[in-house]
Amino acid sequence: MRCPYCTYLESKVVDSRATEENTTIRRRRECLECAKRFTTYERIDELPIMIIKRDGSRERFDRNKILNGLLKSCEKRSISRDQLEGIVNSVEQKIRNQMEDEVESTVIGEIVMEYLSKLDEIAYVRFASVYRQFKDIETFRMELDKLLDN
Known part of the structure; x- marks a missing residue:
């Protein structure tokens, strides 16, 4: 997952949880380069x-x-x-x-x-x-x- 701040390709998942409807997984990530956090959502295509x-x-x-x-x-x-x-x-x-x-x-x-x-x-x-x-x-x-x- 590319960091939206510095475009570094590596990050670690800090927190992961399902949304209320259990249709999406919300993940908080931390960039391994700049240490900024960002959120991604994962759902079935x-x-x-x-x-x-x-x-x-x-x-x-x-x-x-x-x-x-x-x-x-x-x-x-x-x-x-x-x-x-x-x-x-x-x-x-x-x-x-x-x-x-x-x-x-x-x-x-x-x-x-x-x-x-x-x-x-x-x-x-x-x-x-x-x-x-x-x-x-x-x-x-x-x-x-x-x-x-x-």
Whole structure:
């Protein structure tokens, strides 16, 4: 494993543990050259899932895109990265359980919003405003009304 700080190739594992969902192993490593620590994640390499985007194009499923969207929605909220990783893991597992080679991006967005609405309403509204591309204040208000009715 190459050190992200000095690019030295050798490191030692300092701590290793499974994530909450037991789908990934988190390892804390220490570089044998510069002694800085960094984290790596190990997971089973599964068959790729293709995402059908709104414009009809296709791309490989990328869990980092979901995580980045969640990080933006949860900015300045008291939500830990582990909670967001948990959402990403749950979304990915739900998609893989559908046993489909291709999934529409809208399905993924709805699944993410389902989990996010249970975690934090403000983050949910932020995510929904970008995902659903609210065109005006009325569309935004209708989404808020749905949230308040639940």
